Structures are given as C-alpha cells and as structure tokens.
Amino acid sequence: MRAIRGQMRAIQVKKAGGPFELVQLPTPQPGPAEVLIKVIACGICGGDEVCRSGLFPGMSYPRIPGHEAVGTIIARGERVGSAWAMGQRVGVGWHAGRCESSEACEHCRRGNFFVCVKATGTGLTVDGGLAEYMVADQTALIPIPDALDSVQAAGLLCAGLTVFNAMRLSSIRPGDTLAVSGIGGLGHLALQFGVKFGYRVVAISSSASKRFDCLEKFGAHVFIDAKQENVPQRLANLRPKLILGTSVDAKSITDLTPTWPSDAQLLILAEPPTTTLEIPYIPLLFNRNSIAGFTAGTSADAEDALRVADMVGVVVQTETYALEDAEAAFNTIRGARYRRVVVM
Ligand SMILES: [Zn+2]
Ligand SMILES: [Zn+2]
Structure with a gap:
C-alpha cells in the first residue's frame, strides 16, 4: 500500500480538562484491518465532554475527539474485506470496533458486539474524526446511503x-404513546422517528419557544411546557409506554418516573452532572415499571438508523462550523438548538 505522506489539521485535547486545540499532525497510516478516511464532516456533541473530562476508563492524551465522522475511504489495510472500497463514503460513531472472529471474546461469540471487551471508543481510546483524516477499524465502518448528505449523516x-x-429495542409498539423529554439534538430526532414509527408522540420541553418546532416541524401530537405544567400529572394522564429522558436536568428526570399501570419504561439517554438520581420507586414496584439507561449502538445499528432516517425522511437540524471553530462550537453547545457539525 502506498504510504501517504504529509500533515493534516486536527483538533486535539492535550490533557484532561483541556480545550479543543487546532494542531498540525502527521496524517495517520491505517493498520492491516483499518482504512484511512478523508473526513468530510464530523458532528460535535455534548458527549465530547467525556473526551475532555478524562473520566472514561483507559483514556490517554493527547486525543483527537469526534465520534460522528463521515468521509471517504482513501487507503485500505491489506486485511480489509471487500465490503469496503476505495472512494466509498463511510461513517464512524462511538463504537470504534470489536474482536476479529478468530479471537472473539465471550460477548462477541454471542453477538453482543456492543459490550466487546476490546470495544474501543472513537475519540476516547482511539483518535476520532475532528481532523482532515482519520483511521478506523473495518468493524467500525458504517456505509452511508447515497442519497443522504454527509452533514445529515454526521448529525x-x-x-x-x-x-x-x-x-x-424497547417494548413500545405502533399505537402506543412515546414521551420525549428535552428537545435538543436527541429529542428532535426522537420525535421524528417516533411519529414515523406510528406512536402518539408527546414532547416535553422547558422552552415554550420550541412548541412550534415540536408540533409543526417534528410532528409531535402533544406539547407539554415543563415550566408551566405539572409534568408528572400530565404523564399520568397520557400514560406513555416509553419515556426518553434526553435532558441533563436531574430534577426533570425524577419527574419522568412512570407511576401509572403498567410496564412503562423510562430510558435515561443523557448524563446529568450528578452520579445519583432521586427516584420514587414504589410506583415501579406495583406497576412493574422500570428505569434503565441506554447509549448508542454498534456500526450495524448505525447502518440501520441511517437507512431508516433516509427512507422515512427524518431531517437533522444542523448548524455548520469550520474545524478551527470547534472549541467555540463546543462551548456554546448548551445553547445550540439541535446539532452542530464541523465541515472540513
Ligand atoms: Zn455524540
Ligand atoms: Zn469482543
């Protein structure tokens, strides 16, 4: 394989607690089971705080962040399979790879790739996509549907x-009610997928200004203004089967605890700045309700998510930035309306 010489511009976090810094680095070279990707777009996410904080086990610095990367394959290691061609557009998410089948861990042997003991985190234990080029393991690659724009795919x-x-993966079915709390990056996509999946969709937001977007743009059927209305009472009346907690406000998560009969589930998708939550557990006991956590998925899950989003017309609301503005984009993320994407 031809060696690619030269340098690239990249964002690096140099130490725990450090900012996103623009640096020049040698362009990385792919290993035998890796590809080299020329990055087109890479999302910036509240989850990048994990890279900046250094709290993820096994992290070392300096590290290039970016776990929402889309680009083109420009070099292939000698063991890369025929599924991945030169010039092909691919994505890379959090899940940066797993065991090869010849040496699979107990989880991979059972198909539970998400918890592979060797599972690495893009932008955490291996460099991510906030750079002009990145390398990625072939088991991390996600094919991008032709009709899907690279910025949309990154988002x-x-x-x-x-x-x-x-x-x-939850037990919600068409006809059931879905509640989504927190209408930002995750929430605005949850509303759209939920409507397309045939649920009655309830949006809960503390920003009254998002009422129009929720009901008119994203198709929600009900809007609850969390500042003005009693959220636990409204939910007890609406009885959602599944509640997605995407807000980082700990109190708002407590308010989402399902108290109604029965088999309702609250999934926590965001990380509030606390290690414990106050949960009224008695209604869980008597109504067989549950609270669980959930994150992302494997490259195969992402392939399905992108294909379905493209098929049914889920549209990401994006704001785009230049690579050198990554730090500014991250610092204003709490004020971002939906998704921020760096375009190379
Ligand atoms: Zn993210
Ligand atoms: Zn494994």
Whole structure:
C-alpha cells in the first residue's frame, strides 16, 4: 500500500480538562484491518465532554475527539474485506470496533458486539474524526446511503442512532404513546422517528419557544411546557409506554418516573452532572415499571438508523462550523438548538 505522506489539521485535547486545540499532525497510516478516511464532516456533541473530562476508563492524551465522522475511504489495510472500497463514503460513531472472529471474546461469540471487551471508543481510546483524516477499524465502518448528505449523516451517527436504537429495542409498539423529554439534538430526532414509527408522540420541553418546532416541524401530537405544567400529572394522564429522558436536568428526570399501570419504561439517554438520581420507586414496584439507561449502538445499528432516517425522511437540524471553530462550537453547545457539525 502506498504510504501517504504529509500533515493534516486536527483538533486535539492535550490533557484532561483541556480545550479543543487546532494542531498540525502527521496524517495517520491505517493498520492491516483499518482504512484511512478523508473526513468530510464530523458532528460535535455534548458527549465530547467525556473526551475532555478524562473520566472514561483507559483514556490517554493527547486525543483527537469526534465520534460522528463521515468521509471517504482513501487507503485500505491489506486485511480489509471487500465490503469496503476505495472512494466509498463511510461513517464512524462511538463504537470504534470489536474482536476479529478468530479471537472473539465471550460477548462477541454471542453477538453482543456492543459490550466487546476490546470495544474501543472513537475519540476516547482511539483518535476520532475532528481532523482532515482519520483511521478506523473495518468493524467500525458504517456505509452511508447515497442519497443522504454527509452533514445529515454526521448529525445522525450519535443522537439519531441512540434514539432509533432505544425505541426499536424497547417494548413500545405502533399505537402506543412515546414521551420525549428535552428537545435538543436527541429529542428532535426522537420525535421524528417516533411519529414515523406510528406512536402518539408527546414532547416535553422547558422552552415554550420550541412548541412550534415540536408540533409543526417534528410532528409531535402533544406539547407539554415543563415550566408551566405539572409534568408528572400530565404523564399520568397520557400514560406513555416509553419515556426518553434526553435532558441533563436531574430534577426533570425524577419527574419522568412512570407511576401509572403498567410496564412503562423510562430510558435515561443523557448524563446529568450528578452520579445519583432521586427516584420514587414504589410506583415501579406495583406497576412493574422500570428505569434503565441506554447509549448508542454498534456500526450495524448505525447502518440501520441511517437507512431508516433516509427512507422515512427524518431531517437533522444542523448548524455548520469550520474545524478551527470547534472549541467555540463546543462551548456554546448548551445553547445550540439541535446539532452542530464541523465541515472540513
Ligand atoms: Zn469482543
Ligand atoms: Zn455524540
């Protein structure tokens, strides 16, 4: 394989607690089972805080963040399979790869690739996509549907995958009610997938200004203004089967605890800045309700999420930035309306 010489511009976090810094680095070279990708677009996400904080086990610095990358394959290692061609457009999400089948861990032997003992985190234990080039293991690659724009695809690789996978792996069925709390990056995609999947969709937001977007743009059937209305009471009346908690406000998560009969589930998809939550557990006991956590998925899950989003017309609301503005884009993320994507 021809060696690619030269340098690239990249964003690096140099130490725990450090900012996103623009640096020049040698262009990386793919290993035998890896490809080299020329990055087209990469999302910036609240989840990048995990890279900046250094709290993820096994992290080391410096590290290139970025777990929502889309680009083109420009070099292939000698063991890369025929599924991945030169010039092909691919994505890379959080899940940065797993065991090869010849040496599979106990989880991979059972098909549970998400918890592979060797599972690495893009932008955490291996470098991510906030760079002009990145290398990725072939088991991490996600084919991008031809009709799907690269910025749209990047916007779906973390938030879209998470809400799509959470819904399809839960027990909610068409005709049931879905509640989505927090209408940002995750929430605006959850509303759209939920409507397309045939649920009655309830949007819960503390921003009254999002009422119009929720009901008119994203298709929600009910809007609850969390500042003005009693959320636990409204939910007890609406009885959602599944509640997606995408807000980082700990109190709002407590308010989502399902108290009605029965088999309702609250899935926590965001990380509030606390390690414990106050949960009224008695209604869980008597109504067989549950609270669980959920994150993202594997490359195969992301492939499905992108294909379905393209098929049914889920549209990511994006704001685009240049690579050198990554730090500014991250710092204003709490004020971002939906998704931020860096375009190379
Ligand atoms: Zn494994
Ligand atoms: Zn993310």
